[in-house]
Every structure is written in C-alpha cells, then in structure tokens.
Amino acid sequence: MLVFGPAPSGVFKFAERINDFDPREVLEALNQLCDLCAKGEKIGISVSQDVFVYILRAVAAEPPATCRAAAFRAMRHLAVDGGFIDECLRQHVHLVIVKALEGSKPDEMERVQALMLVKAIADFDCKRMPPDLVHVLVSLTYTPADPFAKEALTVIAQITLLNPRLSSTCGGVKAIIDAILEPAFSNLQGALVQTLLVLLTESDRRYVHSEHDIALLLAPLANFNPKDPAQNNRWALSLRAVITMLKSWTGLICLASHSQGLRAWVNALRLPFPQLHLLVLDAVFTILRLPPDSDGQNPFSLVHQQKMRWQASDAKANNSAATGGRLDLVRCFTAAVLAVLLDSGMIEGLVDLGSKRLQSADSPNDEDVARKATVLLGELLFLSNQLMPPAHCERIQALPMLLEYAASPTLDPRTRALASSMVTNLHQYHQLKTASAAAGSAAQGKR
Numbered sequence: 001m002l003v004f005g006p007a008p009s010g011v012f013k014f015a016e017r018i019n020d021f022d023p024r025e026v027l028e029a030l031n032q033l034c035d036l037c038a039k040g041e042k043i044g045i046s047v048s049q050d051v052f053v054y055i056l057r058a059v060a061a062e063p064p065a066t067c068r069a070a071a072f073r074a075m076r077h078l079a080v081d082g083g084f085i086d087e088c089l090r091q092h093v094h095l096v097i098v099k100a101l102e103g104s105k106p107d108e109m110e111r112v113q114a115l116m117l118v119k120a121i122a123d124f125d126c127k128r129m130p131p132d133l134v135h136v137l138v139s140l141t142y143t144p145a146d147p148f149a150k151e152a153l154t155v156i157a158q159i160t161l162l163n164p165r166l167s168s169t170c171g172g173v174k175a176i177i178d179a180i181l182e183p184a185f186s187n188l189q190g191a192l193v194q195t196l197l198v199l200l201t202e203s204d205r206r207y208v209h210s211e212h213d214i215a216l217l218l219a220p221l222a223n224f225n226p227k228d229p230a231q232n233n234r235w236a237l238s239l240r241a242v243i244t245m246l247k248s249w250t251g252l253i254c255l256a257s258h259s260q261g262l263r264a265w266v267n268a269l270r271l272p273f274p275q276l277h278l279l280v281l282d283a284v285f286t287i288l289r290l291p292p293d294s295d296g297q298n299p300f301s302l303v304h305q306q307k308m309r310w311q312a313s314d315a316k317a318n319n320s321a322a323t324g325g326r327l328d329l330v331r332c333f334t335a336a337v338l339a340v341l342l343d344s345g346m347i348e349g350l351v352d353l354g355s356k357r358l359q360s361a362d363s364p365n366d367e368d369v370a371r372k373a374t375v376l377l378g379e380l381l382f383l384s385n386q387l388m389p390p391a392h393c394e395r396i397q398a399l400p401m402l403l404e405y406a407a408s409p410t411l412d413p414r415t416r417a418l419a420s421s422m423v424t425n426l427h428q429y430h431q432l433k434t435a436s437a438a439a440g441s442a443a444q445g446k447r
Contacts, residue, residue, distance in 0.1 A: 023066070268280050354418065380396075
C-alpha cells in the first residue's frame with residue numbers, strides 16, 4: 001500500500017528527465033517496489049499520486065522494453081485502489097497500454113504485463129474499464145495466430161460478465177460469438193458458450209441479440225466452401241456449440257423459440273454432404289444420451305441384441321440407484337429436448353436421409369449414414385413411446401412419410417426399395433429394443 005505525500009518543488013522537471021537515468025537503476029527500483037507491494041507492506045512516498053503516475057507512465061512509454069514491462073508490473077500491483085486507477089486513466093495511461101498490446105513484439109514480457117494490468121483493472125472494478133482497452137483486446141481475437149489471442153479472449157469473456165454493456169458496445173460479444181466457431185479457439189468454446197448463456201439467463205440479455213447471434217452459430221451448417229480446409233472443423237464446432245446450449249434450460253428455450261434453431265440440423269441432413277450427415281447424427285445421439293452407434297457393426301444382428309440387453313440391464317440398475325424412486329429430472333429434461341427435436345422435423349429428416357440416399361456418387365459413407373439414420377429413428381420412436389404423452393406418440397409412431405415412400409408406385413424404384421428396407425429394419429430394431437427392455441427389467445427384478 002502506498003502513502004503519497006505532497007509534491008516537492010521541481011519534481012515535474014525531475015520526472016521529465018527520468019529516462020536520462022541508468023535503465024538498470026530504474027529497473028532495480030521498480031522491482032523493489034513490486035516486491036514490497038507483493039508483501040502488502042505500507043510504503044511512504046514523498047511525492048503526490050499524480051506525479052508518481054506521471055513517472056510510471058514516462059517509464060512505460062519509452063525504451064528499454066524491460067523497464068516498460070517493470071512499469072506495467074508495478075501498476076498492476078498498485079491497481080488495488082480506485083484513486084490510483086482513476087489517476088492512471090486521467091493521465092491516459094490506457095493509451096500506453098494499447099500501444100504495448102498492439103502487434104507482436106520481440107520482447108513478449110511487455111505484452112504479458114500489459115495484459116495482466118488490464119485484467120487487474122477488470123478484477124478491481126470493471127466499471128472503470130476504458131473502451132480503448134476493450135477495443136484492442138477485440139482486435140487481438142481476430143488474429144488467431146497471435147500468441148496472446150486466447151488470453152485476450154478470456155479477458156473479454158470476463159469483461160462481458162462484469163460489464164456487458166461495455167463489452168457489447170465495443171464488440172466484445174460479437175468477438176465471443178465469432179471465436180466460438182474459430183478452430184484455433186476450440187479449447188475455449190465451452191467457456192465462451194457458457195458466457196453467452198449467463199447473459200441470456202440474467203437481466204442483461206438485451207445485450208445479446210439471440211435471433212441474430214444464434215443464427216451465426218448455425219450458419220456453418222448451411223455453408224460449404226470447398227477451398228476452406230477447416231470446413232469439417234467449423235461444422236463440428238457449430239454442432240458442439242449447440243450441444244453445449246442444449247445442456248441447459250436457457251439454451252433449450254432459446255433454440256426452441258428461434259426461427260431456425262434445430263431446424264438447421266434437419267436442413268443439414270438434406271444437403272449432399274455425407275460427412276455433415278454423420279456429424280449431425282452423432283450430435284443427436286450425444287444430446288439424447290444414447291449409446292453411440294458402432295461403426296462397422298450390424299445393429300440388427302443377434303450379437304448386437306445381446307449387447308443391448310446388457311446395456312439395458314445396467315442402465316436400469318444405475319438409474320434406480322441414482323434416483324432412489326424419486327422423479328428423474330434427467331428424463332424430464334430429455335423429454336423436453338426430444339419434444340424440440342420432433343417439433344423441428346427430425347423424424348421427417350431421418351426418413352428422407354434413410355430412403356433418399358445420394359444417388360450420384362455412392363459415397364463410401366453412404367451405408368454408414370443410412371444405418372445411423374435408421375438406428376436413430378428407431379431410438380427416437382422408442383424414446384417417444386417412453387417419455388411423451390400417448391396422444392403425441394400416436395402421430396409420431398405412424399410415420400406417414402416413410403409408408404408413403406415404401407408404398408407409392410409413382411416414386412423412383414430405388415427410393416421405394418430403400419424405404420421398404422428401412423421399414424423392415426425399423427421393425428426388427430423395435431423387436432430388439434423390446435426384448436432388451438424386457439431382459440433389463442427381468443434382471444433388475446432379480447437384483
């Protein structure tokens with residue numbers, strides 16, 4: 001803690017000549033000051049606060065880089081007092097910080113200390129944060145190759161939670177949304193999505209334009225750029241972001257009320273990209289907490305039937321032990337997610353995907369897509385029978401579109417054959433699921 005005294009005469013002339021001193025002496029003095037501040041000792045200084053800030057600003061604005069880094073470090077230790085921060089902003093120290101953060105420099109320690117100083121200001125009182133600092137952090141996030149882009153993004157997320165109005169005005173919220181779909185920031189995606197969900201939950205939701213921003217998260221599913229080597233990654237990132245949103249009531253309500261929402265997933269199933277189809281199907285398996293479909297295995301075989309019996313038995317035992325006979329809130333939430341999926345047309349999308357395969361190139365993923373679509377459709381029908389009201393299930397279980405494809409004499413013969421095969425596989429899968437559920441109940445009764 002610093003205790004400032006009155007400024008002696010001629011001190012400003014001394015401050016103007018601070019850069020004439022030996023840099024090693026200045027660096028040593030600043031390091032000693034930082035050590036004393038870190039110990040929490042009370043330090044008396046015979047100059048006023050404005051003069052002291054003036055001296056630190058002079059050191060931070062001129063070479064060498066080691067002294068600039070030490071000056072930022074000293075400011076960071078002293079940024080625990082509102083008066084000191086206000087004096088720094090009055091003397092435009094934030095412009096010196098902006099200069100230090102811009103671009104890549106040979107000595108990265110200066111940028112490290114400048115960024116830590118910004119974080120210290122946000123920790124103490126984010127309401128005092130000047131917009132210039134947020135602007136420079138936002139500019140760093142749009143240069144993923146910059147080594148400080150991720151650190152800048154984490155600070156922006158912190159500012160967004162503490163001062164959403166400032167972040168929205170300076171483009172911080174938009175930077176977070178763009179970073180969610182950036183492959184270079186994939187390890188931060190979960191935290192960034194949670195930041196948006198917190199804003200949507202609180203009274204500050206007006207700073208997030210849910211209709212437009214959610215559309216940006218879904219946009220990669222409708223775009224295909226053959227020259228973009230990260231196209232598959234962008235598809236996966238978009239799906240992962242929606243999966244994270246669907247793990248909370250806030251995200252589920254936002255997606256359910258959105259004009260596109262999960263309909264974008266259904267529309268993606270109708271695009272001629274088998275790799276995208278596999279990603280969407282795997283995402284639905286993940287959302288509904290279904291066991292993943294094993295590639296290369298026949299889901300309608302006797303071996304798979306025995307495996308399903310074991311899974312059903314273990315699932316019933318674990319579910320009974322976890323709930324203890326009480327209402328299972330996970331099942332209630334799963335029913336809500338299932339209702340949103342069915343309302344978005346997922347049943348019709350899976351029927352189209354299974355009965356109207358790509359007929360142009362016979363992609364090697366074509367059989368995998370058809371198998372997963374059939375298995376997922378069977379799981380949706382089985383879950384709807386367990387979780388949805390009977391009146392709602394009657395409409396779903398009829399599958400009028402699939403029966404029309406299988407029985408209509410006017411359709412393409414290949415489409416009719418694929419639809420008939422899908423009906424047969426669904427009937428067989430239903431028998432497997434029924435037998436597995438019965439075996440699981442019997443095993444649970446014995447326990």
